[in-house]
Amino acid sequence: MKTVRYALFAVLATSALALNAHAADIVISVTGPMTGSDAAFGEQFRHGAEKAVKNINDQGGVLGKHLKLIVEDDACDPKQAVNVANDAASQGAVMVAGHYCSGSSIPASDVYAENNIVEISPGSTNPKFTERGLANVFRICGRDDMQGPTAANYLAAKFPKARIAIVNDKSSFGKGVTDEFAKTLNAKGIKEVMNEAITAGEKDYSALVSKLKEAKVDFLYYGGYYNEAGLIVRQMRGQGVKTVLVGGDALVASEYWAITGTAGEGTLMTFGPDPRLDHANDALVAQFRAEKYEPEAYTLYTYGAVQAWADAVKTAGTTDAVKVAAALRASQHDTVLGKIGFDAKGDSTAPGYVMYSWKDGKYAALQ
Amino acid sequence: MNYFLQQLINGVTLGAIYGLIAIGYTMVYGIIGMINFAHGDIMMIGAFISLIAFLVIAALGVTSVPLALVLVLVCALFFTSAYGWAVERVAYRRLRGSFKLAPLISAIGMSIVLQNGVQLVQGARVKPLAPVITGGIELSGAESSYPVTLGWLQIVIILLTVALMAGFTWLIQRTSLGRAQRATEQDMGMAMLLGINVDRVISMTFVIGAALAGVAGLMVTLYYGVVDFYIGFNAGMKAFTAAVLGGIGSLPGAMLGGLLIGLIEALWSGYGSIEYKDVAVFAVLILVLMFRPSGLLGKPEVEKV
Numbered sequence: 010m011k012t013v014r015y016a017l018f019a020v021l022a023t024s025a026l027a028l029n030a031h032a033a034d035i036v037i038s039v040t041g042p043m044t045g046s047d048a049a050f051g052e053q054f055r056h057g058a059e060k061a062v063k064n065i066n067d068q069g070g071v072l073g074k075h076l077k078l079i080v081e082d083d084a085c086d087p088k089q090a091v092n093v094a095n096d097a098a099s100q101g102a103v104m105v106a107g108h109y110c111s112g113s114s115i116p117a118s119d120v121y122a123e124n125n126i127v128e129i130s131p132g133s134t135n136p137k138f139t140e141r142g143l144a145n146v147f148r149i150c151g152r153d154d155m156q157g158p159t160a161a162n163y164l165a166a167k168f169p170k171a172r173i174a175i176v177n178d179k180s181s182f183g184k185g186v187t188d189e190f191a192k193t194l195n196a197k198g199i200k201e202v203m204n205e206a207i208t209a210g211e212k213d214y215s216a217l218v219s220k221l222k223e224a225k226v227d228f229l230y231y232g233g234y235y236n237e238a239g240l241i242v243r244q245m246r247g248q249g250v251k252t253v254l255v256g257g258d259a260l261v262a263s264e265y266w267a268i269t270g271t272a273g274e275g276t277l278m279t280f281g282p283d284p285r286l287d288h289a290n291d292a293l294v295a296q297f298r299a300e301k302y303e304p305e306a307y308t309l310y311t312y313g314a315v316q317a318w319a320d321a322v323k324t325a326g327t328t329d330a331v332k333v334a335a336a337l338r339a340s341q342h343d344t345v346l347g348k349i350g351f352d353a354k355g356d357s358t359a360p361g362y363v364m365y366s367w368k369d370g371k372y373a374a375l376q
Numbered sequence: 377m378n379y380f381l382q383q384l385i386n387g388v389t390l391g392a393i394y395g396l397i398a399i400g401y402t403m404v405y406g407i408i409g410m411i412n413f414a415h416g417d418i419m420m421i422g423a424f425i426s427l428i429a430f431l432v433i434a435a436l437g438v439t440s441v442p443l444a445l446v447l448v449l450v451c452a453l454f455f456t457s458a459y460g461w462a463v464e465r466v467a468y469r470r471l472r473g474s475f476k477l478a479p480l481i482s483a484i485g486m487s488i489v490l491q492n493g494v495q496l497v498q499g500a501r502v503k504p505l506a507p508v509i510t511g512g513i514e515l516s517g518a519e520s521s522y523p524v525t526l527g528w529l530q531i532v533i534i535l536l537t538v539a540l541m542a543g544f545t546w547l548i549q550r551t552s553l554g555r556a557q558r559a560t561e562q563d564m565g566m567a568m569l570l571g572i573n574v575d576r577v578i579s580m581t582f583v584i585g586a587a588l589a590g591v592a593g594l595m596v597t598l599y600y601g602v603v604d605f606y607i608g609f610n611a612g613m614k615a616f617t618a619a620v621l622g623g624i625g626s627l628p629g630a631m632l633g634g635l636l637i638g639l640i641e642a643l644w645s646g647y648g649s650i651e652y653k654d655v656a657v658f659a660v661l662i663l664v665l666m667f668r669p670s671g672l673l674g675k676p677e678v679e680k681v
């Protein structure tokens with residue numbers, strides 16, 4: 010009986026807390042891989058969202074209320090993504106800035122659709138994410154059917170004679186982006202010399218590396234995340250293979266260089282234009298740096314996702330997902346990424362991809 | 377030919393690491409008939425301790441690579457042995473007389489405790505280590521269009537594994553501890569009656585298995601250069617498969633199984649599709665178990681009456 014009473018008390022106490030939060034604040038969630046092998050991106054998301062929420066609250070919040078940010082961790086696992094999506098819904102979130110991995114964003118978006126929550130992903134690039142006719146789903150980044158072709162066009166134009174291999178990690182993102190890359194490459198009349206898939210999470214890619222050496226591959230287009238890409242590059246240099254790795258936006262984390270060290274020199278990748286270089290953002294970037302955090306990669310994209318949503322809420326005069334989604338589509342929004350709008354599917358109208366190259370632990374856009 | 381040689385080198389190196397871990401599984405199974413699912417995570421602990429030891433030793437200003445390696449090896453051996461001993465003492469000893477599934481479940485629990493413990497203390501991020509030993513020998517045959525690389529590190533891994541296995545075989549066959557272990561394996565009750573301290577023998581078994589896993593952890597840290605809290609699961613699974621393939625309970629079987637799995641993975645990846653290499657490994661396992669249910673070198677279990 011005593012335990013029952015404790016349990017009841019605990020339930021009452023927590024629901025009271027939840028009610029408090031509801032009465033005072035608008036709850037939004039930042040969701041991404043806060044743990045697990047892709048945690049570097051989760052950290053970028055969290056920093057971007059925290060700063061955006063803080064700055065919006067400092068300017069009086071939205072609709073006269075403050076924003077309250079909750080952090081959800083999907084570990085880039087599709088099953089956990091659905092769980093945390095339900096958790097965000099039960100905590101009353103009206104907007105989710107996330108998820109990162111396309112494989113997580115896609116199943117979670119159905120939960121958000123059911124619960125009338127706006128989802129804006131700063132980093133899910135698989136086309137399928139916005140292709141399923143869900144009105145509440147947006148992305149502020151590009152799509153893999155822009156990203157893959159960008160790399161393919163670059164290689165075909167600059168190195169028409171190069172021997173190119175394609176490897177993916179069997180994830181929604183990796184498989185998707187390599188398929189798009191291959192399509193464009195083949196349309197240009199270049200046939201890849203090898204097309205393979207590896208298992209993410211493993212450590213030994215020496216057999217793949219020997220195979221690349223045998224096929225005399227000049228460029229390896231890799232669809233996958235920075236851990237495996239880093240290991241492959243490291244093991245390539247270990248076996249004396251000079252192949253250049255070309256990756257997608259899942260390499261934009263300083264963790265990539267931490268794994269490769271100098272072996273990562275010359276790695277190519279595609280990513281959106283770097284908002285840090287826009288002088289309009291100098292003050293904001295300085296704010297981040299003052300807190301000893303470098304707002305790299307998706308940090309400012311997440312910041313921009315929250316900004317765009319807050320702007321749409323002000324226009325719509327409500328946090329209701331249907332009206333906010335309509336407002337997001339209806340006009341352009343001032344964000345750190347410049348003025349951006351969203352098309353009928355929910356894709357961002359911001360410019361697509363540029364090629365970057367890694368050098369001395371930093372990446373810079375190629376001219 | 378050169379390509380084949382290169383894949384062979386890849387496979388043997390990988391197989392050596394699997395084999396070292398597999399010994400821990402097979403030894404524990406041989407003596408107390410349980411599968412120590414936490415063993416892969418002991419390897420992970422070994423990898424983390426090696427990484428920390430490297431950073432500490434570098435911070436202390438030791439610049440000689442061989443000296444640093446020996447110091448790290450001693451650290452890894454000491455701490456993983458302590459973990460192995462503690463895991464047995466805490467999670468298995470009290471369940472020894474219990475029904476067969478109890479220690480198995482306890483082992484799975486221990487595995488989760490170790491993984492999540494390391495995740496909490498060390499964070500969930502992948503921890504990189506800059507290459508400590510680089511370079512190698514170029515073994516190029518007549519057709520030098522394909523240079524075969526044998527890294528120094530690969531040589532170290534293979535030689536160290538061979539040395540450890542030789543030492544280990546000697547320990548089992550020639551020392552009094554080895555005799556006590558074999559006696560305990562054959563009949564625990566009788567060994568006890570004859571004055572063997574069975575508890576101590578079992579503790580030592582866990583300590584030795586953990587020490588070998590610790591060395592494997594050091595090798596993983598050095599060879600791949602990244603460590604995370606989850607590496608124990610993958611490697612543990614493969615090593616367990618190696619132990620079963622070679623015949624669980626048989627020590628040469630574990631080494632053979634590890635080597636075979638490493639070779640199948642490398643050669644299948646080299647000549648077939650990398651995507652299906654795990655399918656190949658487990659298909660071979662199924663085939664072997666269909667025709668030799670007790671594994672390649674395992675003895676069929678004789679029911680004692």
